[in-house]
Amino acid sequence: MLKQKVQELFNEPGCATNQAKSDSERKRGCSTKGLMPGAAAGGCAYDGALIALQPITDVVHLVHGPIACAGNAWDNRHAASSGSKLYRMGFTTDMSELDVIHGGEKKLWKAIKDVIADRNPPAVFVYQTCVPALIGDDVEKVCEVATEKLGVPVIPVNAPGFVGSKNLGNKLGGEALLDHVIGTMEPDDAGPTDVNIIGEYNLSGELWQVRPLFEKLGIRLRACITGDARYRDVATAHRARVNMMVCSQAMINVGRKMQERWGIPYFEGSFYGIEDTSDVLRTMSRLLVQQGADASLIDRAEALIAKEEENAWAAIRAYKPRLDGKKVLLYTGGHKSWSVVSALQEVGMEVVRTSVRKATSNDKARALDLMDGEESALVGAIPAPEMYRMLEEGEADIMLSGGRTQFVALKARRPWLDINQERHYAYAGYVGMVELVRQLDKAVNNPMWATVQKDAPWDADGNILTGGEG
Secondary structure (H helix, E strand, O other), rough: OOOHHHHHHOOOOHHHHHHOHHHHHOOOOOOOOOOOHHHHHOOOOHHHHHHHHHOOOOEEEEEOHHHHOOOOHHHHEOOOOOOOOOHHEEEEOOOOOHHHHOOHHHHHHHHHHHHHHOOOOEEEEEEHHHHHHHHHHOOHHHHHHHHHHHOOEEEEOOOOOHHHHHHHHHHHHHHHHHHHHOOOOOOOOOOOEEEEEEEEEEEOOOOHHHHHHHHHHOOEEEEEEEOOOOHHHHHOHHHHOOEOOOOHHHHHHHHHHHHHOOOOOOOOOOOOOOOHHHHHHHHHHHHHHHHOOOOOOHHHHHHHHHHHHHHHHHHHHHHHHHHOOOOOEOOOOOOOOHHHHHHHHHHOEEEEEEEEOOOOOOHHHHHHHHHHOHHEEEEOOOOOOHHHHHHOOOOOOOEEEEEHHHHHHHHOOOOEOOOOOOOOOOOOOHHHHHHHHHHHHHHOOOOHHHHHHOOOEEOOOEEEOOOOOO
């Protein structure tokens, strides 16, 4: 079944990248080449599934595997919760060598019983890892029996690391929601302006920067899949009227299948930048009206957009002269390969390169349009020496990337700003754009750079420039 599920995801009709390939290419999967040794450092399928689902805050996330599998990239992701902190606790079956010999199903059953008795969660998510998958543990059957006998939904997440990349794991996590969670409960308060956001994980509280915009328009966020989510929110998500995809590369299968099963239209958007945030509010309002909401919603959205844009630009105005013309090396991926470009261009900064790793064909097309059709400005993985050269020679004034490449910028004595999931600041919506501009100004105009970029106080012969012997 897992093989069939993976092949189905490789043939995802909602993914433009997959559909552009031949039949034989699709059979080889989302990557045109096999993983290289060490590639799992960027995240395996299990890691991707956990990242996608663990922001459901009130359930137990139980890892079935050796204890080392419980250590993953999750702890570096600042996905915030407005309520339960149960999602932050690590639960594992801690499989040993004896479990490999005798099987781990009994140990899993006992762990599920114990954690339900101890924590009384609304559900338990059980993550299949490589070891139990290889020895043949029937995790799905154990979860089925546990659900029946214990009266609590126990959700199998069949995404062992060896099946593929982190991105594939994101999709397999979405499949677990589609198979076992979404549509299993009925809300008693469904309304004509209910929406879901798919692929938003509330990193550093970014969801909370845009939720107030919905509330001002009378739009109710039924479920965020999965940032700051509750189990019941996700289980009743099938009664929303519109779905918004924040990162289609991660969960396009969820949006597409919810449209097929429950007739919920979806669109892709971004909350990074003033213009993109306004486009989201316009598109969401228009689709809700098409789905039966009051037609006045469109006019109210335009009034709110005008007010919020005015406030944002007023706050940004003082920073714009200090950032205008500054050159940026953007090394991220996915939808941020274009959405952050748009945000930076709004304040007059020039993006000299943007990485399109993990980006869909649609993402790349948007990035190319923003870069005035300059294909050389769209790059994949950039070797560290090339990053260093660009920064050291002044081709870029600042680098925006994840934490793993920050030291390249610091070695080149150039400013760096975290734009990936490890960041501590939220950059979504209008207020997030103001915060992004503030942090960019603090980074690129910090007076320390004028000091650290000076030549060392000794010459090539070892003599102190101010006189004396070296």
